[in-house]
Amino acid sequence: MVDLAEVRGRTDEVASALNQARAVLGRVENLLNEETVDQELTLRLNDVQSFGRSAERVSQLEQDAGPKRRAAWETEEPRAVAASDDADAALGSAFRSSQGDAGSISARLSEPSKDMAGLRDGLRASSEQLQNVMKHADALDRMEGYDGPKGQLANVRGVKSIVDEAEKGVAEAAARIETARTIAARFEQEPPAIKSGQLADQITSTRHRLGRELSGAQDRVREVRGPVGSRKADVAKATDQAIGAAVTAKDAEKAAKELAKNVQAGTTPRPAPTQHTQTQHTESNSQQDLHRRLDGKAQNSGMQR
Known part of the structure:
Protein backbone atom coordinates (compact mmCIF):
# COMPACT_ATOMS: atom_id res chain seq x y z
CA MET A 1 0.00 0.00 0.00
CA VAL A 2 1.28 3.49 -0.89
CA ASP A 3 2.42 5.62 2.03
CA LEU A 4 0.31 8.73 1.47
CA ALA A 5 2.39 10.84 3.84
CA GLU A 6 5.54 9.95 1.90
CA VAL A 7 3.87 10.76 -1.41
CA ARG A 8 2.61 14.07 -0.08
CA GLY A 9 6.09 15.02 1.20
CA ARG A 10 7.94 14.06 -1.97
CA THR A 11 5.47 15.68 -4.37
CA ASP A 12 5.53 18.86 -2.31
CA GLU A 13 9.34 19.05 -2.49
CA VAL A 14 9.34 18.55 -6.27
CA ALA A 15 6.58 21.10 -6.84
CA SER A 16 8.29 23.68 -4.64
CA ALA A 17 11.62 23.35 -6.48
CA LEU A 18 10.04 23.59 -9.93
CA ASN A 19 7.91 26.55 -8.92
CA GLN A 20 10.97 28.36 -7.60
CA ALA A 21 12.80 27.65 -10.86
CA ARG A 22 9.90 29.03 -12.88
CA ALA A 23 9.90 32.19 -10.75
CA VAL A 24 13.62 32.87 -11.09
CA LEU A 25 13.57 32.16 -14.84
CA GLY A 26 10.70 34.64 -15.10
CA ARG A 27 12.87 37.26 -13.40
CA VAL A 28 15.69 36.46 -15.82
CA GLU A 29 13.41 36.97 -18.81
CA ASN A 30 11.99 40.23 -17.45
CA LEU A 31 15.33 41.76 -16.44
CA LEU A 32 17.19 40.77 -19.56
CA ASN A 33 14.62 42.07 -22.01
CA GLU A 34 15.55 44.85 -24.41
CA GLU A 35 14.13 47.59 -22.18
CA THR A 36 16.14 46.88 -19.05
CA VAL A 37 19.69 45.51 -18.76
CA ASP A 38 20.20 45.31 -22.53
CA GLN A 39 19.19 48.94 -22.97
CA GLU A 40 21.30 49.96 -19.98
CA LEU A 41 24.34 48.33 -21.52
CA THR A 42 23.69 50.11 -24.82
CA LEU A 43 23.61 53.45 -23.01
CA ARG A 44 26.83 52.69 -21.17
CA LEU A 45 28.55 51.70 -24.41
CA ASN A 46 27.54 55.10 -25.79
CA ASP A 47 29.06 56.70 -22.70
CA VAL A 48 32.27 54.78 -23.31
CA GLN A 49 32.47 56.10 -26.86
CA SER A 50 31.99 59.65 -25.61
CA PHE A 51 34.65 59.07 -22.98
CA GLY A 52 37.06 57.78 -25.61
CA ARG A 53 36.68 60.85 -27.77
CA SER A 54 38.32 62.91 -25.04
CA ALA A 55 41.60 61.20 -25.94
CA GLU A 56 41.89 63.42 -29.00
CA ARG A 57 41.69 66.60 -26.94
CA VAL A 58 44.15 65.26 -24.36
CA SER A 59 46.53 64.20 -27.14
CA GLN A 60 46.52 67.73 -28.59
CA LEU A 61 47.24 69.21 -25.17
CA GLU A 62 50.07 66.73 -24.62
CA GLN A 63 51.63 67.75 -27.96
CA ASP A 64 51.35 71.39 -26.97
CA ALA A 65 52.74 70.90 -23.46
CA GLY A 66 55.81 68.89 -24.48
CA PRO A 67 57.76 71.62 -26.32
CA LYS A 68 56.84 74.21 -23.71
CA ARG A 69 58.29 72.03 -20.98
CA ARG A 70 61.50 71.60 -22.91
CA ALA A 71 61.72 75.35 -23.49
CA ALA A 72 61.15 76.06 -19.82
CA TRP A 73 63.79 73.52 -18.83
CA GLU A 74 66.34 74.77 -21.35
CA THR A 75 65.87 78.52 -20.86
CA GLU A 76 64.48 78.74 -17.36
CA GLU A 77 62.91 82.02 -18.44
CA PRO A 78 59.92 83.01 -16.29
CA ARG A 79 57.75 83.47 -19.34
CA ALA A 80 58.64 80.00 -20.65
CA VAL A 81 58.13 78.45 -17.24
CA ALA A 82 54.72 80.11 -16.90
CA ALA A 83 53.72 78.93 -20.37
CA SER A 84 54.77 75.39 -19.47
CA ASP A 85 52.83 75.49 -16.23
CA ASP A 86 49.72 76.76 -18.02
CA ALA A 87 49.99 74.00 -20.63
CA ASP A 88 50.32 71.34 -17.93
CA ALA A 89 47.35 72.80 -16.05
CA ALA A 90 45.17 72.64 -19.17
CA LEU A 91 46.30 69.08 -19.81
CA GLY A 92 45.59 68.06 -16.24
CA SER A 93 42.14 69.65 -16.37
CA ALA A 94 41.23 67.83 -19.56
CA PHE A 95 42.45 64.51 -18.21
CA ARG A 96 40.60 64.93 -14.92
CA SER A 97 37.47 65.65 -16.92
CA SER A 98 37.94 62.27 -18.61
CA GLN A 99 38.39 60.70 -15.22
CA GLY A 100 35.09 62.21 -14.11
CA ASP A 101 33.38 60.71 -17.16
CA ALA A 102 34.81 57.31 -16.23
CA GLY A 103 33.53 57.74 -12.68
CA SER A 104 30.03 58.40 -14.02
CA ILE A 105 30.20 55.21 -16.08
CA SER A 106 31.25 53.24 -13.01
CA ALA A 107 28.39 54.68 -10.94
CA ARG A 108 25.82 53.95 -13.64
CA LEU A 109 27.01 50.36 -13.88
CA SER A 110 26.38 49.78 -10.18
CA GLU A 111 22.68 48.95 -10.50
CA PRO A 112 22.92 46.53 -13.45
CA SER A 113 25.87 44.88 -11.73
CA LYS A 114 23.77 44.29 -8.60
CA ASP A 115 20.79 43.11 -10.66
CA MET A 116 22.86 40.58 -12.57
CA ALA A 117 24.57 39.34 -9.41
CA GLY A 118 21.14 38.85 -7.82
CA LEU A 119 19.95 36.84 -10.81
CA ARG A 120 23.11 34.75 -10.73
CA ASP A 121 22.64 33.93 -7.06
CA GLY A 122 18.96 33.11 -7.56
CA LEU A 123 19.73 30.75 -10.43
CA ARG A 124 22.46 29.01 -8.43
CA ALA A 125 20.12 28.51 -5.49
CA SER A 126 17.43 27.12 -7.80
CA SER A 127 19.89 24.73 -9.42
CA GLU A 128 20.94 23.39 -6.02
CA GLN A 129 17.32 22.95 -4.98
CA LEU A 130 16.52 21.05 -8.18
CA GLN A 131 19.55 18.83 -7.65
CA ASN A 132 18.34 18.01 -4.14
CA VAL A 133 14.80 17.05 -5.22
CA MET A 134 15.92 14.67 -7.93
CA LYS A 135 15.89 11.88 -5.33
CA HIS A 136 12.23 12.62 -4.60
CA ALA A 137 11.28 12.69 -8.28
CA ASP A 138 13.13 9.42 -8.88
CA ALA A 139 11.42 7.78 -5.89
CA LEU A 140 7.99 8.83 -7.17
CA ASP A 141 8.74 7.41 -10.62
CA ARG A 142 9.75 4.09 -9.06
CA MET A 143 7.04 3.90 -6.39
CA GLU A 144 4.70 0.91 -6.82
CA GLY A 145 1.05 1.76 -6.48
CA TYR A 146 1.58 5.48 -7.02
CA ASP A 147 -0.87 6.59 -9.70
CA GLY A 148 0.43 10.16 -10.07
CA PRO A 149 2.28 11.52 -13.11
CA LYS A 150 5.39 9.63 -14.16
CA GLY A 151 8.54 11.09 -15.66
CA GLN A 152 8.99 13.65 -12.90
CA LEU A 153 12.73 13.01 -12.76
CA ALA A 154 13.01 13.84 -16.45
CA ASN A 155 11.01 17.03 -15.84
CA VAL A 156 13.29 18.12 -13.03
CA ARG A 157 16.40 17.39 -15.11
CA GLY A 158 14.99 19.30 -18.06
CA VAL A 159 14.22 22.38 -16.01
CA LYS A 160 17.58 22.17 -14.27
CA SER A 161 19.38 22.20 -17.62
CA ILE A 162 17.59 25.44 -18.52
CA VAL A 163 18.45 26.96 -15.14
CA ASP A 164 22.09 25.89 -15.37
CA GLU A 165 22.53 27.29 -18.87
CA ALA A 166 20.95 30.57 -17.83
CA GLU A 167 23.13 30.74 -14.71
CA LYS A 168 26.27 30.23 -16.77
CA GLY A 169 25.42 33.09 -19.12
CA VAL A 170 24.18 35.43 -16.39
CA ALA A 171 27.28 34.77 -14.29
CA GLU A 172 29.57 35.65 -17.21
CA ALA A 173 27.59 38.80 -18.00
CA ALA A 174 27.61 39.81 -14.33
CA ALA A 175 31.38 39.29 -14.13
CA ARG A 176 31.99 41.38 -17.25
CA ILE A 177 29.82 44.23 -16.03
CA GLU A 178 31.58 44.21 -12.68
CA THR A 179 34.97 44.16 -14.41
CA ALA A 180 33.99 47.17 -16.50
CA ARG A 181 32.77 48.98 -13.41
CA THR A 182 36.10 48.31 -11.68
CA ILE A 183 38.14 49.45 -14.70
CA ALA A 184 36.25 52.74 -14.84
CA ALA A 185 36.49 53.29 -11.07
CA ARG A 186 40.25 52.69 -11.03
CA PHE A 187 40.81 55.03 -13.97
CA GLU A 188 38.88 57.74 -12.11
CA GLN A 189 41.01 57.35 -8.99
CA GLU A 190 44.44 56.94 -10.62
CA PRO A 191 46.68 59.99 -10.12
CA PRO A 192 47.52 61.42 -13.55
CA ALA A 193 51.17 61.43 -14.66
CA ILE A 194 50.91 64.79 -16.38
CA LYS A 195 54.38 64.72 -17.91
CA SER A 196 54.33 61.09 -19.01
CA GLY A 197 53.13 61.80 -22.53
CA GLN A 198 50.83 58.78 -22.22
CA LEU A 199 47.59 60.25 -20.89
CA ALA A 200 45.79 60.05 -24.23
CA ASP A 201 46.94 56.45 -24.61
CA GLN A 202 45.55 55.65 -21.16
CA ILE A 203 42.15 56.99 -22.17
CA THR A 204 42.18 55.03 -25.43
CA SER A 205 43.29 51.83 -23.72
CA THR A 206 40.62 52.21 -21.06
CA ARG A 207 37.97 52.83 -23.71
CA HIS A 208 38.90 49.62 -25.52
CA ARG A 209 38.83 47.60 -22.31
CA LEU A 210 35.47 49.01 -21.24
CA GLY A 211 33.96 48.45 -24.66
CA ARG A 212 35.22 44.87 -24.80
CA GLU A 213 33.76 43.98 -21.40
CA LEU A 214 30.40 45.68 -21.91
CA SER A 215 29.94 44.33 -25.45
CA GLY A 216 30.72 40.84 -24.19
CA ALA A 217 28.22 41.26 -21.36
CA GLN A 218 25.53 42.39 -23.77
CA ASP A 219 26.18 39.44 -26.07
CA ARG A 220 25.76 37.02 -23.16
CA VAL A 221 22.58 38.75 -22.02
CA ARG A 222 21.07 38.27 -25.47
CA GLU A 223 22.24 34.66 -25.66
CA VAL A 224 20.55 33.85 -22.35
CA ARG A 225 17.32 35.71 -23.07
CA GLY A 226 16.43 33.69 -26.17
CA PRO A 227 16.44 30.14 -24.75
CA VAL A 228 14.80 31.19 -21.48
CA GLY A 229 11.92 32.75 -23.38
CA SER A 230 11.55 29.94 -25.92
CA ARG A 231 11.42 27.21 -23.25
CA LYS A 232 9.11 29.04 -20.88
CA ALA A 233 6.16 26.85 -21.87
CA ASP A 234 8.11 23.66 -21.08
CA VAL A 235 8.98 24.95 -17.61
CA ALA A 236 5.38 25.98 -16.96
CA LYS A 237 4.04 22.58 -18.06
CA ALA A 238 6.44 20.64 -15.83
CA THR A 239 5.71 22.94 -12.89
CA ASP A 240 1.93 22.82 -13.25
CA GLN A 241 2.04 19.03 -13.45
CA ALA A 242 4.13 18.84 -10.27
CA ILE A 243 1.86 21.26 -8.42
CA GLY A 244 -1.20 19.27 -9.49
CA ALA A 245 0.40 16.07 -8.20
CA ALA A 246 1.23 17.75 -4.89
CA VAL A 247 -2.33 19.02 -4.44
CA THR A 248 -3.77 15.60 -5.26
CA ALA A 249 -1.42 13.91 -2.80
CA LYS A 250 -2.30 16.37 -0.07
CA ASP A 251 -6.04 15.88 -0.64
CA ALA A 252 -5.64 12.09 -0.65
CA GLU A 253 -3.77 12.13 2.65
CA LYS A 254 -6.38 14.42 4.20
CA ALA A 255 -9.24 12.23 2.97
CA ALA A 256 -7.56 9.11 4.34
CA LYS A 257 -7.13 10.72 7.73
CA GLU A 258 -10.78 11.81 7.81
CA LEU A 259 -11.91 8.33 6.82
CA ALA A 260 -9.81 6.72 9.52
CA LYS A 261 -11.18 9.16 12.07
CA ASN A 262 -14.79 8.44 11.08
CA VAL A 263 -14.28 4.67 11.12
CA GLN A 264 -12.75 4.85 14.56
CA ALA A 265 -15.61 6.97 15.86
CA GLY A 266 -18.24 4.59 14.41
CA THR A 267 -16.78 1.34 15.81
CA THR A 268 -15.78 2.43 19.30
CA PRO A 269 -18.10 0.52 21.78
CA ARG A 270 -20.20 2.71 24.01
CA PRO A 271 -20.52 1.72 27.72
CA ALA A 272 -23.82 -0.23 28.31
CA PRO A 273 -26.13 0.64 31.24
CA THR A 274 -25.10 -1.17 34.42
Whole structure:
Protein backbone atom coordinates (compact mmCIF):
# COMPACT_ATOMS: atom_id res chain seq x y z
CA MET A 1 0.00 0.00 0.00
CA VAL A 2 1.28 3.49 -0.89
CA ASP A 3 2.42 5.62 2.03
CA LEU A 4 0.31 8.73 1.47
CA ALA A 5 2.39 10.84 3.84
CA GLU A 6 5.54 9.95 1.90
CA VAL A 7 3.87 10.76 -1.41
CA ARG A 8 2.61 14.07 -0.08
CA GLY A 9 6.09 15.02 1.20
CA ARG A 10 7.94 14.06 -1.97
CA THR A 11 5.47 15.68 -4.37
CA ASP A 12 5.53 18.86 -2.31
CA GLU A 13 9.34 19.05 -2.49
CA VAL A 14 9.34 18.55 -6.27
CA ALA A 15 6.58 21.10 -6.84
CA SER A 16 8.29 23.68 -4.64
CA ALA A 17 11.62 23.35 -6.48
CA LEU A 18 10.04 23.59 -9.93
CA ASN A 19 7.91 26.55 -8.92
CA GLN A 20 10.97 28.36 -7.60
CA ALA A 21 12.80 27.65 -10.86
CA ARG A 22 9.90 29.03 -12.88
CA ALA A 23 9.90 32.19 -10.75
CA VAL A 24 13.62 32.87 -11.09
CA LEU A 25 13.57 32.16 -14.84
CA GLY A 26 10.70 34.64 -15.10
CA ARG A 27 12.87 37.26 -13.40
CA VAL A 28 15.69 36.46 -15.82
CA GLU A 29 13.41 36.97 -18.81
CA ASN A 30 11.99 40.23 -17.45
CA LEU A 31 15.33 41.76 -16.44
CA LEU A 32 17.19 40.77 -19.56
CA ASN A 33 14.62 42.07 -22.01
CA GLU A 34 15.55 44.85 -24.41
CA GLU A 35 14.13 47.59 -22.18
CA THR A 36 16.14 46.88 -19.05
CA VAL A 37 19.69 45.51 -18.76
CA ASP A 38 20.20 45.31 -22.53
CA GLN A 39 19.19 48.94 -22.97
CA GLU A 40 21.30 49.96 -19.98
CA LEU A 41 24.34 48.33 -21.52
CA THR A 42 23.69 50.11 -24.82
CA LEU A 43 23.61 53.45 -23.01
CA ARG A 44 26.83 52.69 -21.17
CA LEU A 45 28.55 51.70 -24.41
CA ASN A 46 27.54 55.10 -25.79
CA ASP A 47 29.06 56.70 -22.70
CA VAL A 48 32.27 54.78 -23.31
CA GLN A 49 32.47 56.10 -26.86
CA SER A 50 31.99 59.65 -25.61
CA PHE A 51 34.65 59.07 -22.98
CA GLY A 52 37.06 57.78 -25.61
CA ARG A 53 36.68 60.85 -27.77
CA SER A 54 38.32 62.91 -25.04
CA ALA A 55 41.60 61.20 -25.94
CA GLU A 56 41.89 63.42 -29.00
CA ARG A 57 41.69 66.60 -26.94
CA VAL A 58 44.15 65.26 -24.36
CA SER A 59 46.53 64.20 -27.14
CA GLN A 60 46.52 67.73 -28.59
CA LEU A 61 47.24 69.21 -25.17
CA GLU A 62 50.07 66.73 -24.62
CA GLN A 63 51.63 67.75 -27.96
CA ASP A 64 51.35 71.39 -26.97
CA ALA A 65 52.74 70.90 -23.46
CA GLY A 66 55.81 68.89 -24.48
CA PRO A 67 57.76 71.62 -26.32
CA LYS A 68 56.84 74.21 -23.71
CA ARG A 69 58.29 72.03 -20.98
CA ARG A 70 61.50 71.60 -22.91
CA ALA A 71 61.72 75.35 -23.49
CA ALA A 72 61.15 76.06 -19.82
CA TRP A 73 63.79 73.52 -18.83
CA GLU A 74 66.34 74.77 -21.35
CA THR A 75 65.87 78.52 -20.86
CA GLU A 76 64.48 78.74 -17.36
CA GLU A 77 62.91 82.02 -18.44
CA PRO A 78 59.92 83.01 -16.29
CA ARG A 79 57.75 83.47 -19.34
CA ALA A 80 58.64 80.00 -20.65
CA VAL A 81 58.13 78.45 -17.24
CA ALA A 82 54.72 80.11 -16.90
CA ALA A 83 53.72 78.93 -20.37
CA SER A 84 54.77 75.39 -19.47
CA ASP A 85 52.83 75.49 -16.23
CA ASP A 86 49.72 76.76 -18.02
CA ALA A 87 49.99 74.00 -20.63
CA ASP A 88 50.32 71.34 -17.93
CA ALA A 89 47.35 72.80 -16.05
CA ALA A 90 45.17 72.64 -19.17
CA LEU A 91 46.30 69.08 -19.81
CA GLY A 92 45.59 68.06 -16.24
CA SER A 93 42.14 69.65 -16.37
CA ALA A 94 41.23 67.83 -19.56
CA PHE A 95 42.45 64.51 -18.21
CA ARG A 96 40.60 64.93 -14.92
CA SER A 97 37.47 65.65 -16.92
CA SER A 98 37.94 62.27 -18.61
CA GLN A 99 38.39 60.70 -15.22
CA GLY A 100 35.09 62.21 -14.11
CA ASP A 101 33.38 60.71 -17.16
CA ALA A 102 34.81 57.31 -16.23
CA GLY A 103 33.53 57.74 -12.68
CA SER A 104 30.03 58.40 -14.02
CA ILE A 105 30.20 55.21 -16.08
CA SER A 106 31.25 53.24 -13.01
CA ALA A 107 28.39 54.68 -10.94
CA ARG A 108 25.82 53.95 -13.64
CA LEU A 109 27.01 50.36 -13.88
CA SER A 110 26.38 49.78 -10.18
CA GLU A 111 22.68 48.95 -10.50
CA PRO A 112 22.92 46.53 -13.45
CA SER A 113 25.87 44.88 -11.73
CA LYS A 114 23.77 44.29 -8.60
CA ASP A 115 20.79 43.11 -10.66
CA MET A 116 22.86 40.58 -12.57
CA ALA A 117 24.57 39.34 -9.41
CA GLY A 118 21.14 38.85 -7.82
CA LEU A 119 19.95 36.84 -10.81
CA ARG A 120 23.11 34.75 -10.73
CA ASP A 121 22.64 33.93 -7.06
CA GLY A 122 18.96 33.11 -7.56
CA LEU A 123 19.73 30.75 -10.43
CA ARG A 124 22.46 29.01 -8.43
CA ALA A 125 20.12 28.51 -5.49
CA SER A 126 17.43 27.12 -7.80
CA SER A 127 19.89 24.73 -9.42
CA GLU A 128 20.94 23.39 -6.02
CA GLN A 129 17.32 22.95 -4.98
CA LEU A 130 16.52 21.05 -8.18
CA GLN A 131 19.55 18.83 -7.65
CA ASN A 132 18.34 18.01 -4.14
CA VAL A 133 14.80 17.05 -5.22
CA MET A 134 15.92 14.67 -7.93
CA LYS A 135 15.89 11.88 -5.33
CA HIS A 136 12.23 12.62 -4.60
CA ALA A 137 11.28 12.69 -8.28
CA ASP A 138 13.13 9.42 -8.88
CA ALA A 139 11.42 7.78 -5.89
CA LEU A 140 7.99 8.83 -7.17
CA ASP A 141 8.74 7.41 -10.62
CA ARG A 142 9.75 4.09 -9.06
CA MET A 143 7.04 3.90 -6.39
CA GLU A 144 4.70 0.91 -6.82
CA GLY A 145 1.05 1.76 -6.48
CA TYR A 146 1.58 5.48 -7.02
CA ASP A 147 -0.87 6.59 -9.70
CA GLY A 148 0.43 10.16 -10.07
CA PRO A 149 2.28 11.52 -13.11
CA LYS A 150 5.39 9.63 -14.16
CA GLY A 151 8.54 11.09 -15.66
CA GLN A 152 8.99 13.65 -12.90
CA LEU A 153 12.73 13.01 -12.76
CA ALA A 154 13.01 13.84 -16.45
CA ASN A 155 11.01 17.03 -15.84
CA VAL A 156 13.29 18.12 -13.03
CA ARG A 157 16.40 17.39 -15.11
CA GLY A 158 14.99 19.30 -18.06
CA VAL A 159 14.22 22.38 -16.01
CA LYS A 160 17.58 22.17 -14.27
CA SER A 161 19.38 22.20 -17.62
CA ILE A 162 17.59 25.44 -18.52
CA VAL A 163 18.45 26.96 -15.14
CA ASP A 164 22.09 25.89 -15.37
CA GLU A 165 22.53 27.29 -18.87
CA ALA A 166 20.95 30.57 -17.83
CA GLU A 167 23.13 30.74 -14.71
CA LYS A 168 26.27 30.23 -16.77
CA GLY A 169 25.42 33.09 -19.12
CA VAL A 170 24.18 35.43 -16.39
CA ALA A 171 27.28 34.77 -14.29
CA GLU A 172 29.57 35.65 -17.21
CA ALA A 173 27.59 38.80 -18.00
CA ALA A 174 27.61 39.81 -14.33
CA ALA A 175 31.38 39.29 -14.13
CA ARG A 176 31.99 41.38 -17.25
CA ILE A 177 29.82 44.23 -16.03
CA GLU A 178 31.58 44.21 -12.68
CA THR A 179 34.97 44.16 -14.41
CA ALA A 180 33.99 47.17 -16.50
CA ARG A 181 32.77 48.98 -13.41
CA THR A 182 36.10 48.31 -11.68
CA ILE A 183 38.14 49.45 -14.70
CA ALA A 184 36.25 52.74 -14.84
CA ALA A 185 36.49 53.29 -11.07
CA ARG A 186 40.25 52.69 -11.03
CA PHE A 187 40.81 55.03 -13.97
CA GLU A 188 38.88 57.74 -12.11
CA GLN A 189 41.01 57.35 -8.99
CA GLU A 190 44.44 56.94 -10.62
CA PRO A 191 46.68 59.99 -10.12
CA PRO A 192 47.52 61.42 -13.55
CA ALA A 193 51.17 61.43 -14.66
CA ILE A 194 50.91 64.79 -16.38
CA LYS A 195 54.38 64.72 -17.91
CA SER A 196 54.33 61.09 -19.01
CA GLY A 197 53.13 61.80 -22.53
CA GLN A 198 50.83 58.78 -22.22
CA LEU A 199 47.59 60.25 -20.89
CA ALA A 200 45.79 60.05 -24.23
CA ASP A 201 46.94 56.45 -24.61
CA GLN A 202 45.55 55.65 -21.16
CA ILE A 203 42.15 56.99 -22.17
CA THR A 204 42.18 55.03 -25.43
CA SER A 205 43.29 51.83 -23.72
CA THR A 206 40.62 52.21 -21.06
CA ARG A 207 37.97 52.83 -23.71
CA HIS A 208 38.90 49.62 -25.52
CA ARG A 209 38.83 47.60 -22.31
CA LEU A 210 35.47 49.01 -21.24
CA GLY A 211 33.96 48.45 -24.66
CA ARG A 212 35.22 44.87 -24.80
CA GLU A 213 33.76 43.98 -21.40
CA LEU A 214 30.40 45.68 -21.91
CA SER A 215 29.94 44.33 -25.45
CA GLY A 216 30.72 40.84 -24.19
CA ALA A 217 28.22 41.26 -21.36
CA GLN A 218 25.53 42.39 -23.77
CA ASP A 219 26.18 39.44 -26.07
CA ARG A 220 25.76 37.02 -23.16
CA VAL A 221 22.58 38.75 -22.02
CA ARG A 222 21.07 38.27 -25.47
CA GLU A 223 22.24 34.66 -25.66
CA VAL A 224 20.55 33.85 -22.35
CA ARG A 225 17.32 35.71 -23.07
CA GLY A 226 16.43 33.69 -26.17
CA PRO A 227 16.44 30.14 -24.75
CA VAL A 228 14.80 31.19 -21.48
CA GLY A 229 11.92 32.75 -23.38
CA SER A 230 11.55 29.94 -25.92
CA ARG A 231 11.42 27.21 -23.25
CA LYS A 232 9.11 29.04 -20.88
CA ALA A 233 6.16 26.85 -21.87
CA ASP A 234 8.11 23.66 -21.08
CA VAL A 235 8.98 24.95 -17.61
CA ALA A 236 5.38 25.98 -16.96
CA LYS A 237 4.04 22.58 -18.06
CA ALA A 238 6.44 20.64 -15.83
CA THR A 239 5.71 22.94 -12.89
CA ASP A 240 1.93 22.82 -13.25
CA GLN A 241 2.04 19.03 -13.45
CA ALA A 242 4.13 18.84 -10.27
CA ILE A 243 1.86 21.26 -8.42
CA GLY A 244 -1.20 19.27 -9.49
CA ALA A 245 0.40 16.07 -8.20
CA ALA A 246 1.23 17.75 -4.89
CA VAL A 247 -2.33 19.02 -4.44
CA THR A 248 -3.77 15.60 -5.26
CA ALA A 249 -1.42 13.91 -2.80
CA LYS A 250 -2.30 16.37 -0.07
CA ASP A 251 -6.04 15.88 -0.64
CA ALA A 252 -5.64 12.09 -0.65
CA GLU A 253 -3.77 12.13 2.65
CA LYS A 254 -6.38 14.42 4.20
CA ALA A 255 -9.24 12.23 2.97
CA ALA A 256 -7.56 9.11 4.34
CA LYS A 257 -7.13 10.72 7.73
CA GLU A 258 -10.78 11.81 7.81
CA LEU A 259 -11.91 8.33 6.82
CA ALA A 260 -9.81 6.72 9.52
CA LYS A 261 -11.18 9.16 12.07
CA ASN A 262 -14.79 8.44 11.08
CA VAL A 263 -14.28 4.67 11.12
CA GLN A 264 -12.75 4.85 14.56
CA ALA A 265 -15.61 6.97 15.86
CA GLY A 266 -18.24 4.59 14.41
CA THR A 267 -16.78 1.34 15.81
CA THR A 268 -15.78 2.43 19.30
CA PRO A 269 -18.10 0.52 21.78
CA ARG A 270 -20.20 2.71 24.01
CA PRO A 271 -20.52 1.72 27.72
CA ALA A 272 -23.82 -0.23 28.31
CA PRO A 273 -26.13 0.64 31.24
CA THR A 274 -25.10 -1.17 34.42
CA GLN A 275 -27.35 -4.23 34.95
CA HIS A 276 -26.67 -4.27 38.67
CA THR A 277 -28.01 -0.74 39.05
CA GLN A 278 -31.15 -1.55 37.06
CA THR A 279 -31.74 -4.71 39.10
CA GLN A 280 -31.32 -2.86 42.38
CA HIS A 281 -33.74 -0.17 41.20
CA THR A 282 -36.32 -2.81 40.19
CA GLU A 283 -35.93 -4.71 43.43
CA SER A 284 -36.31 -1.54 45.48
CA ASN A 285 -39.52 -0.64 43.70
CA SER A 286 -40.92 -4.16 44.20
CA GLN A 287 -40.09 -4.12 47.90
CA GLN A 288 -41.85 -0.79 48.33
CA ASP A 289 -44.95 -2.10 46.56
CA LEU A 290 -44.92 -5.20 48.75
CA HIS A 291 -44.66 -3.15 51.93
CA ARG A 292 -47.58 -0.96 50.83
CA ARG A 293 -49.78 -3.96 50.09
CA LEU A 294 -48.94 -5.68 53.36
CA ASP A 295 -49.57 -2.54 55.37
CA GLY A 296 -52.91 -2.11 53.68
CA LYS A 297 -53.97 -5.64 54.45
CA ALA A 298 -52.95 -5.30 58.09
CA GLN A 299 -54.99 -2.14 58.48
CA ASN A 300 -58.01 -3.69 56.82
CA SER A 301 -57.85 -6.77 59.11
CA GLY A 302 -57.79 -4.59 62.22
CA MET A 303 -60.77 -2.67 61.10
CA GLN A 304 -62.76 -5.86 60.47
CA ARG A 305 -62.00 -7.18 63.91
